[in-house]
Amino acid sequence: xxxxxxxxxxxxxxxxxxxxxxxxxxxxxxxxxxxxxxxxxxxxxxxxxxxxxxxxxxxxxxxxxxxxxxxxxxxxxxxxxxxxxxxxxxxxxxxxxxxxxxxxxxxxxxxxxxxxxxxxxxxxxxxxxxxxxxxxxxxxxxxxxxxxxxxxxxxxxxxxxxxxxxxxxxxxxxxxxxxxxxxxxxxxxxxxxxxxxxxxxxxxxxxxxxxxxxxxxxxxxxxxxxxxxxxxxxxxxxxxxxxxxxxxxxxxxxxxxxxxxxxxxxxxxxxxxxxxxxxxx
Numbered sequence: 001x002x003x004x005x006x007x008x009x010x011x012x013x014x015x016x017x018x019x020x021x022x023x024x025x026x027x028x029x030x031x032x033x034x035x036x037x038x039x040x041x042x043x044x045x046x047x048x049x050x051x052x053x054x055x056x057x058x059x060x061x062x063x064x065x066x067x068x069x070x071x072x073x074x075x076x077x078x079x080x081x082x083x084x085x086x087x088x089x090x091x092x093x094x095x096x097x098x099x100x101x102x103x104x105x106x107x108x109x110x111x112x113x114x115x116x117x118x119x120x121x122x123x124x125x126x127x128x129x130x131x132x133x134x135x136x137x138x139x140x141x142x143x144x145x146x147x148x149x150x151x152x153x154x155x156x157x158x159x160x161x162x163x164x165x166x167x168x169x170x171x172x173x174x175x176x177x178x179x180x181x182x183x184x185x186x187x188x189x190x191x192x193x194x195x196x197x198x199x200x201x202x203x204x205x206x207x208x209x210x211x212x213x214x215x216x217x218x219x220x221x222x223x224x225x226x227x228x229x230x231x232x233x234x235x236x237x238x239x240x241x242x243x244x245x246x247x248x249x250x251x252x253x254x255x256x257x258x259x260x261x262x263x264x265x266x267x268x269x270x271x272x273x274x275x276x277x278x279x280x281x
Contacts, residue, residue: 009037009057013049016040022061028092032059035096036088039105042136043113045277047213051112052221055084062089073104078111084221086112100142107133113212114231115220121228121252122172127187130155131195138274145274152188152264159185160257167253182257189258190251194243196263199272206239207272214238228252 009016018036020029036057044050062074072094079085086108090099099105110132117125131152138148162181163171171179171186195208215238226234232244251258263269 007033009033009040011037011040011050012044013051014040014053014055016050017054017056018059019056020059020061022092024061024092031096031099032090032092035099036105038100038140040109042106042140042142043109043132045136045139046113046132047209047216049216051212051216052084055086055112058085058087059092060087060089061092063091063093071102071104072098073102076104076108078108080116080223084112103133103137106136110136113216115222116225117231118225118227120169120172121231122176123168123183123187124190124228124231125187126176126184127189128191130184131188131191135273139277141276145270148274149264149269152192155181155185156189156257156260156264159189164257165255167251167255169252170255186251186257189260190247192260192269193247193258193263195273196266196268197243198239199268200266202240204268204272211235211238 006020007018009018016036018033020032024032036059040050040057072091073088074091075089077087079087086105088105088108107129110129111125113132114125114128134143134148134151134155137143138145143151158181162185163174163179166174166179166182168182168186168190171182176183191208194211198206198208198211215235218238219234229245229248232248235244236242247258
């Protein structure tokens with residue numbers, strides 16, 4: 001496909017290079033640029049800046065949803081060879097409101113909060129992105145708090161019902177085709193458990209946002225693949241007392257699903273984690 005549109009999008013901490021492939025008229029190109037800016041800006045609501053300095057964003061016009069649904073953004077992925085690229089397959093005929101209410105772009109941009117992670121712990125990369133897609137869309141006002149809580153609750157329910165005989169690491173080895181919901185939502189549950197524990201024990205001084213902020217300063221962008229234990233050990237080195245490796249030891253190799261109910265009912269979820277942000281600070 002020929003490149004028919006390019007633009008640079010300035011965000012705190014980054015310049016995004018946007019490339020639109022295929023036949024797109026000027027009005028749709030402007031709409032797509034506005035949507036990409038909006039979606040990428042949501043990721044700055046984690047800790048005030050975009051996690052990597054110069055990602056490419058490639059939009060491929062497409063109306064084919066591989067999952068058989070009606071999503072305006074039927075597919076997205078992140079590649080990291082030669083730098084970070086977020087590729088989004090988009091039905092460019094859909095209005096901006098439809099694009100803005102879809103979670104795919106926010107999920108893919110959220111992947112950039114972490115480095116590339118071994119497929120053996122794919123539940124970390126997909127799970128943390130699944131967690132943050134809901135957190136960030138709530139902070140941006142795209143979801144109400146009730147909607148965000150409901151989406152997490154439904155996701156956790158699907159994850160708990162998917163392949164209960166497998167541990168998180170076993171699900172990752174089975175792959176997305178055979179254990180999709182287990183992979184995505186077990187990792188999201190671990191992210192929630194860590195976030196709530198950090199906030200509750202520190203009175204809000206520590207959080208998953210704070211950990212990722214500190215990790216970005218030391219370690220992103222990263223050109224190599226990290227193991228899950230290496231990543232969680234580094235996370236624990238950035239906080240007062242370990243949280244991540246204890247959760248890993250408790251759940252990564254145990255069948256079933258993380259115990260998320262108490263964490264989801266914590267007051268910090270509605271009052272802090274999902275609170276709408278009027279600025280990125």
